[in-house]
Amino acid sequence: MLYRETGQFKISYAADQSVFPIAQDRWFVSLIIVIAIFVIPVLASEYLLQAVMIPLLIFSLAAIGLNLLVGYAGQLSLGTGGFMAVGAYMTYKLTTAFPDINIIIVFLLAGLIAAFVGLIFGIPSLRIKGFYLAVATLASQFFLLWMFNKVAWFYNYNSSGTITAPPREMFGVVITGPMASAETRYLVTLFIVIIFAFIAKNLVRGRLGRSWMAVRDMDIAAEIIGIRPFQTKLIAFAVSSFYCGLAGAMMVFLWLGSAETEAFSINESFNVLFMIIIGGLGSILGSFLGATFIVGLPIFLTNAPQLVGLSMPIDMQKHIEIMMFGSLIIFFLIVEPHGLARLLQILKEKLRLWPFPY
């Protein structure tokens, strides 16, 4: 009785095409955003913000980016880590070269560079599809990381080979670097993520999103009704890489503080891919759910043995953790191959009828 759209009539196409056509959804999402902005920074501990909330948001953004490419445009990519690295290293180069430019603008510029790089590595999608393309995108992953590792210019020739977030202010508040508080970094991250989540939603419900899905579902038919598949795929690569690059920049500057190429290894690419598969392909909301799952799971697995009073050697525990992670992924894929977003949808349909079974 609580959740139903009965009585909510749309009198214009505009209303019918809005992001949340059902009022309850609108209220629910607004509530979550309000809690995220006003309640969490006050109540959450430094640890919770730093170890859970900030990475969760940043990975959500990366997951949205990859979901645009894989879930909407249907181009399987394993190069996420590489594009994230582009964002991070370009932010570092730009902000050390031009310290006066607002860091948020630097993030966006770095994202644009990542988009360009993504465009270039998307070119093989002209000729190859599916797993062949996936393997080809690995080339970007390995090549980019190798380049950032090998070419000292990218990390300003420092001896350690790491990039470190310098302190940058906005409106008089330090938002990056070691002096920035977790609350500030959390809020900045949150705002960026909310804005770009809405932009992603706008893109996928408009012409571009429909072109992407058309190419995904049947590229020949898409071509014949007048969509240029190659151009459409390239835009998908560029937009997706923009998101990933932005996430990579935020990862170093708003979360980790410093990083080496190792932080963007192929495992990160797989993790982000897990997020969108488990969250739900072709769902913006699913990207958030998937990121929550994949960020939360290792934290849970690390702490679970202590909770039940089990103790074992550290490396043994690490192995078991990896094992459990793998098994849970397989288990989840078997139980709900369409991801958490589908689960949520089923829940909603149940809720619509509640308290009656039919």
Place this chain on the structure above:
Amino acid sequence: MEIISFLNLVFVNPLVEIFSYPIFFAEVVISGLLTGVMYSLVALGFVLIFKASGVFNFAQGAMVLFAALNLVGFIEQGFPIWLALLLTIIVMIILAFLIERFMLRHLINQEDIILFMATIGLTFLLQGFGETLWGSNVKPLDLGIPNQSFEVAGLLLNEFDLFAAGSGAILVGVLAVFFHYTRIGRALRAVADDHQAAMAVGIPLKTIWIIVWSVAGFVGLVAGIMWGAKSGVQFSLSLIALKALPVLILGGFTSVPGAIVGGLIIGVGEKIAEIYWRPLVGGAIENWFAYVLALAFLLFRPQGLFGERIIERV
């Protein structure tokens, strides 16, 4: 001036070197071919499973590691080598059975990407399980094959590499015979062509899957022995899967000859690039060079080495 010296590095110096020391070049090519055989072996495991079940089995690398870990583990427990080998093969068959029973069976008719992700999960599972069981330190694997070099007609060759290449070739031959002349092989090819049609004529899909994953496990074991004997059995063994992937896009996911020839091409190309073009890029290119090579090739021939040109129909 910069440009001239750059062009020199790219086009002139390497070629000059190649032509002035042809014997050395031949050695480079041969050593590349031998490495290539090892890549082929790993790629073969991928191809077998992809052909028979349409699954892009990312866990092939982890299976190589897992097999090698078990073998070394059994040898450390004091079993003689032949018994350890036999036990490992049994373990790999059990593994194939478990994978079918608990994973594949439940994922029939899911999209390819779901199955692919499941095999990434399997990768983690196998890595974690193998190392929980046998520990994560580097273990030497000594097969008693001398690792010595000798000279033939002025060429310096390594005995172990030749042995590895020889066993690889034999394995490939055996597999080819198995696929072409046995009943199971025929059934396998039928399944590869069309699952449903194969089921309709009464081929037991599940059995076929267990067989093919067992064979892939066995191929993984052979690859694990070769690589393990060369560089010790350790975690990084599972990363050779990443080396086999460019072989796959070069040779095609479904082509056994493609995997073999592709492996050889990548092996040789990588060695040559590493030795002659090293000054240009500053080393450590083995991570990505193979991919770029395969990609460049694909841009000119998208159907891969042995694929047929596809005419798209609507």
Place this chain on the structure above:
Amino acid sequence: MIEAESAPIQGEHKEVLLDIAEVSLAFGGVQALSDVSFDIYKGEIRAIIGPNGAGKSSMLNVINGFYHPQKGTIKYKEEVRKKMSPHKAASQGISRTFQNIALFKGMTTLDNIMTGRILKMRRGLLWQALYWGPARNEEIINREIAEQVIDFLEIEAIRKTPVGKLPYGLQKRVELGRALAAKPDLLLLDEPMAGMNVEEKEDMCRFIIDVNEEFGTTIALIEHDMGVVMDLSDRVVVLNYGRKIADGTPDQVRANQGVIDAYLGVSHSN
């Protein structure tokens, strides 16, 4: 070998929309079309028939630029076209449906039909990202056109249903909707009634006639149901083994000995 009967020129002066002259198409050694010539008048319903493998679908693929013939010329809207991409063909007002339904299975009926409007939408990436101002207006205007199509085809109830879940007959209808949404000048229908029951066929016939009469859309269709072909079409061209064997009004074609032989498989000694 049977002489192709030349197309009769009907009394009135008809405007030629599409003129195909001596088109040949081969895949490797397989000759799909050889020296096929025919024309399509503006505003008519033109049927292309022939036994399986006669080259009918290849002919449609040539018309909308998906295949490129090795030989011959195609004149569309008074303009001889060079090698042309499907995109170009679509933007010149050619749209089509497919023999095996080629809908975008993961999208809703509405979104599928909206894809037919894609060429008419011009707003750039940034406007779309904001979904505001011109981009939003554009969405709404095109939504109205899509809704008109939905209304015309009587598929309001399945507007928000993913097409993958729809029964076959409705999918065919949605596919027609997607083609119509582009407001084409030339509509190519590849077996629009294959696999339908009598009722669905009647519906589909009604839609085809309505499209032709209400919007004046020129239609070229491939169909195996001879009853439908003879009833619907103004003129019929018959292909067999990639060659044209007859061309004319339904009655003329029906009486043509070559056509009867092609369908019944009578062998001819030369």
